[in-house]
Structures are given as structure tokens and as C-alpha cells.
Amino acid sequence: MENGIVFSIEEFATFDGPGIRSTVFLKGCPLRCMWCHNPEGQEFDAQYVRNPNGCLHCGRCLSSGTGELTQESVGACPRGLVRLCGETYTPRALTERLLKNASLLQAAGGGVTFSGGEPLSQPVFLKRCLDLMEGKLHRALQTSGYCEPTLFREILSRLDYVLFDLKLIDEAAHLHYTGVSNRWILENFTLLAKSRIPFVVRVPLIPGVTDTAENLTSIASLLRENGVSYAELLPYNKMAGGKYAMVGRDYTPTFDEHQAPASRPELFAAYGIDIKIL
Numbered sequence: 001m002e003n004g005i006v007f008s009i010e011e012f013a014t015f016d017g018p019g020i021r022s023t024v025f026l027k028g029c030p031l032r033c034m035w036c037h038n039p040e041g042q043e044f045d046a047q048y049v050r051n052p053n054g055c056l057h058c059g060r061c062l063s064s065g066t067g068e069l070t071q072e073s074v075g076a077c078p079r080g081l082v083r084l085c086g087e088t089y090t091p092r093a094l095t096e097r098l099l100k101n102a103s104l105l106q107a108a109g110g111g112v113t114f115s116g117g118e119p120l121s122q123p124v125f126l127k128r129c130l131d132l133m134e135g136k137l138h139r140a141l142q143t144s145g146y147c148e149p150t151l152f153r154e155i156l157s158r159l160d161y162v163l164f165d166l167k168l169i170d171e172a173a174h175l176h177y178t179g180v181s182n183r184w185i186l187e188n189f190t191l192l193a194k195s196r197i198p199f200v201v202r203v204p205l206i207p208g209v210t211d212t213a214e215n216l217t218s219i220a221s222l223l224r225e226n227g228v229s230y231a232e233l234l235p236y237n238k239m240a241g242g243k244y245a246m247v248g249r250d251y252t253p254t255f256d257e258h259q260a261p262a263s264r265p266e267l268f269a270a271y272g273i274d275i276k277i278l
């Protein structure tokens with residue numbers, strides 16, 4: 001399908017690639033990382049969500065009797081806490097919206113970043129948008145790297161910059177904590193490293209999961225093997241569970257959020273990798 005579903009557009013973002021950027025969050029992700037802090041981006045379809053802050057617990061939003069939030073829930077809530085999360089765009093409509101700020105973004109050394117969810121999960125829409133923006137906006141992708149490698153090559157050829165997440169090198173651990181194998185991810189990382197596309201690797205620091213001496217050493221080793229000398233580390237977001245009530249779910253990580261961190265600078269320095277903790 002050529003149209004895409006977007007759940008947020010953040011203007012003037014400064015952490016999603018070079019310069020100042022418009023970041024587009026595409027809905028849907030095949031991964032289920034235990035520490036995900038954007039649960040509203042996981043489902044592929046638009047969905048009704050409810051902000052729990054200020055809720056009167058009056059139950060009017062559920063008066064349709066189905067037990068689900070519906071279109072009627074939006075108007076029924078006296079506090080305006082229910083909304084539809086996910087808006088359908090044609091590639092042209094999204095491009096036209098983003099191009100309105102093109103000169104400002106270019107002047108600030110920035111552009112557009114596609115994030116998610118997992119933006120590679122809406123490949124037809126993504127490719128079409130990237131084609132329409134060619135030569136007009138600097139195009140970046142923030143990704144888990146999870147997609148079939150043939151598709152990754154096709155997307156890569158349309159990009160100016162990539163922010164690539166590396167989480168876990170051990171395949172069984174990756175499957176356990178994210179719900180998918182990391183085989184495609186590692187293959188795609190090698191493709192990226194061999195390409196001429198500028199990129200940065202980002203590693204989420206999840207206590208006792210990714211933030212262990214064994215895993216960080218494996219990542220550092222992989223980076224060196226692929227000629228990469230710099231990586232960014234993302235500290236665990238202690239508010240990761242904050243949005244789960246919004247989608248009617250509990251945040252139930254099985255890792256210990258208070259586990260001591262690994263000695264990151266030393267581990268990476270041993271492989272000649274500079275790091276920055278964001």
C-alpha cells in the first residue's frame with residue numbers, strides 16, 4: 001500500500017541526526033523490545049488511545065459496551081483525553097508538509113528523519129517519500145535494521161544518513177528481549193558499514209540486558225571489524241513505562257532496572273572506539 005500511517009511528527013528535533021530536523025514517526029514495529037518507551041508506535045493500524053492524566057474514571061469513553069475505545073469515545077470524554085493515534089498520509093501530502101520547512105532545515109544543516117515504530121515496516125510509503133524528497137531535503141532513517149536485506153539495500157540507496165540501533169549480539173538474547181532474531185539486523189549493519197552512506201550506531205543501555213560487559217564487548221568488536229570508530233550510547237529511560245497506560249497495557253520488564261552498569265569507556269576504548277553517552 002502506498003499510503004502510510006504516521007503517529008507523530010516532531011518539528012525542530014535535535015537528537016535525530018545532523019542539524020535541526022523534522023522527525024516523522026511511522027506506525028508499526030515487528031519488534032517488541034521489553035524497554036520500548038513508545039508503545040503507541042508498535043501496532044501497525046491507527047488506534048484510539050486515552051491519556052490517563054486527569055482521568056475522572058467516569059467510564060463514558062467505554063459506554064459503547066464493547067470494552068474498547070471507539071470514535072464515539074473521543075466525543076464522549078468530558079476531559080478530551082481520548083484521541084486517534086495514527087494519521088494516514090499519501091507520500092505526496094507528507095512530502096509537501098515537510099517541504100514547507102525545507103529552507104529552514106537546510107540552513108540549520110538538517111533535514112527529515114524517518115523513525116517509528118520501525119520505518120522499514122512501511123517500505124512502499126517510505127521509498128516513495130524518499131524519492132519525492134530527493135534533492136530537496138536531507139533524508140535520514142532511524143532504524144532497528146530489522147528487514148529483509150534486499151529491501152534494506154533498496155532503502156539505503158535513497159538515504160543521506162542512517163541512525164542504526166545495535167542492541168544485543170547474542171541471537172537467543174535478542175530473540176528473548178525483542179521478540180525477533182538479529183540475523184537480518186547484523187547482515188544489514190554489515191551492508192551499511194560497507195556502503196558510502198554516513199551513519200551512526202546507537203546502543204540503548206538496558207541494565208543487565210544490553211549494558212553488560214559481554215554484550216558491549218561484542219558490539220565493540222563488531223564495530224571494529226567493520227571499521228567503525230564511534231558509537232553513541234543511550235541511557236535507559238527510567239520513564240519508559242510512562243505511556244503504557246495510554247494504550248491500556250502494563251509495563252512489565254523482567255530485567256532489574258537498578259542493576260549496575262558495565263565499564264563502558266574502558267570496554268570500547270579497548271577496541272579503539274570513541275563513545276558518547278547521550
Ligand code: SF4
Nearest residue numbers: 055056058059061077
Ligand atoms: S478517559 Fe475521559 S471518559 Fe474515559 S474514564 Fe477518563 S475522564 Fe471518563
